Amino acid sequence: MPQQSAAAGVPAAPTAPLRVGILGTGGVAHLHARALGLIDGVELVAAADPTESNLAAFSGTYGVPSRFPGLDEMLAAQPLDVLHICTPPGGHAAQTAAGFGAGAHVVVEKPAALSLAQLDTMLDAGRAAERGLAVVFQQRSGSAAAHVKALLDSGAFGRTLSALCHTHWHRTAEYFAVPWRGTWATEGGGTTLSHGSHQIDLLAYLLGEWSAVHATMWRLERDVETEDLSHASLVFASGAVASVVSTVLAPRESSLLRIDTENATIELEHLYGHGHAHWRITPAPHVDESTAASWRLPAHEVPSGHDALFADIYSSLLAGHGMPDIAGNPARALEIVTGMYASAREGRWVAREDLADPALRGGLAAPVIEARAAVHAAAPST
Ligand SMILES: NC(=O)c1ccc[n+]([C@@H]2O[C@H](COP(=O)([O-])OP(=O)(O)OC[C@H]3O[C@@H](n4cnc5c(N)ncnc54)[C@H](O)[C@@H]3O)[C@@H](O)[C@H]2O)c1
CATH class of the missing domain: 3.30.360.10 (Dihydrodipicolinate Reductase; domain 2)
Structure with a gap:
């Protein structure tokens, strides 16, 4: 777990690998496990999922040592530095709050929640626990x-x-x-x-x-x-x-x-x-060549994706700085x-x-327009 340094309020860089748990081991969890496997100083120590077939296949593929049927069991069994939430969105709010309650930072898949009210509770829980929330918007x-x-x-x-x-x-x-x-x-x-x-x-x-x-x-x-x-x-x-x-x-x-x-x-x-x-x-016609040349993309290319996002997140967490700027504005x-x-x-x-x-x-639901019905209703009868 992150240590507090002598300077008040400044978390020290962790000296041991960050212990990560993944909740939900369906489709997108594989992108998480693969990306985590590329980062030094991070250990995928646990996974949880009530769907046994997904959990077994996932844990076998990535050599995850501890498997659990649910979040409560995983959090009770061992401390985590970071919880990755890869479940359907309806569970994200409660699962994030539980992760913060157990002292972990949380990396949650999009959409972060089913409503802004839910996201408010997640951000409040993070502030209370002094832990960071990143929503996976890898683009x-x-x-x-x-x-x-x-x-x-x-x-x-x-x-x-x-x-x-x-x-x-x-x-x-x-x-x-x-x-x-x-x-x-x-x-x-x-x-x-x-x-x-x-x-x-x-x-x-x-x-x-x-x-x-x-x-x-x-x-x-x-x-x-x-x-x-x-x-x-x-x-x-x-x-x-x-x-x-x-x-x-x-x-x-x-x-x-x-x-x-x-x-x-x-x-x-x-x-x-x-x-x-x-x-x-x-460039617009009025822009001179040297200005346009200064806009060229840099020589070193990092493609977007879970790998790049997690590399940025963990380089900041491993340096003891909390969530980086790229994880900012998770609600926007x-x-x-x-x-x-x-x-x-x-x-x-x-x-x-x-x-x-x-x-x-409180929620997102909107009536949708059934275009075919609308067009049929407007068409002259034959
Ligand atoms: N960032 C991206 O590019 C990207 C891509 C795909 C999906 N997603 C998001 O990831 C989330 C999951 O999508 P998916 O496609 O992996 O779904 P999925 O249905 O393939 O997998 C979800 C997994 O979560 C498990 N699960 C359900 N409830 C659980 C619970 N309470 N505790 C633990 N495990 C539970 C299920 O058993 C299943 O294994 C969604 O929010 C989705 O929008 C993001």
Whole structure:
């Protein structure tokens, strides 16, 4: 466990490997275990999952020494420095609070929670325990995002004017056959929350605070309660205006970000992760060559992903510094998505300040528009 140094309040760097436990050993947990295996000074000591087949396969693959049917058993059996939560989102809030209660930092998969109210309780529990929370939005990570963010923050690109943030993914009916997917109660939202939020998080990581959003939610094809397509206009505090589209109905999948500033167009087209080849920075005609050359991506490339995000998180934890800046603002993407659902529900612009209203913080559910039904209703009868 982290030690306190002689300097009051400054945690000392740990002298023993950080002991990590993983809760939930389904699909995404494998990305966690593989990424942890690449980091010196970290030991995956335990895993827990009530689904025995997943737990056995996972623990066997990664040589996890201790296995448990649930979180309580895992936390009671041994101290953990960091708890990774890879369970369906409905459990994240209580599991995070339990992890903090046991003295661990928590790395929780997106979406962090089913509502901002739940995320508030998680952040409060972290503050009370003096432990950090990181939400796994791995598209923030990697050398290209860091480079572009530094240039945007420095003002080199001038004022940001407009942006596109399009998540065109494809998820079949089988994907939604998993019981927790596709319902407001268990998944919390549809494609905006579960898929689009990755790109939304990256956009907001790059552009900073948002101020207002207007959205519509649609269900065109999948047999789900939630939306399979959403459209939104998102305004940032800087005045930049973004068009945000999220869908699971796109046969040619693509994740697209485009930011137009006074001095440059910055484009990213990738799918589930990005390296330097996915980014393009085009200077405006008035920008001189040497300035444009100074914007080139650095020679050393770190692709985005769980590996890069965890490398940053653990280099900070191992140095005794708590969660790094890249884990900052864990609530922002959920705030924006909450604003989108509230806007669709209430048919109006929702401002960031509106989210102080407990009625909006409490949940995400929004009525979706059944487009086919609407079109049929409008068509002249034959
Ligand atoms: N960051 C990413 O790119 C990414 C990718 C995929 C999934 N995810 C997120 O990761 C989370 C899990 O998704 P998944 O695809 O791995 O789901 P999954 O259904 O494949 O696996 C979930 C696992 O959690 C276990 N589980 C359920 N309740 C539990 C509990 N109370 N205690 C312990 N284990 C429990 C299940 O038995 C299962 O093994 C979701 O929040 C999802 O949105 C993130």
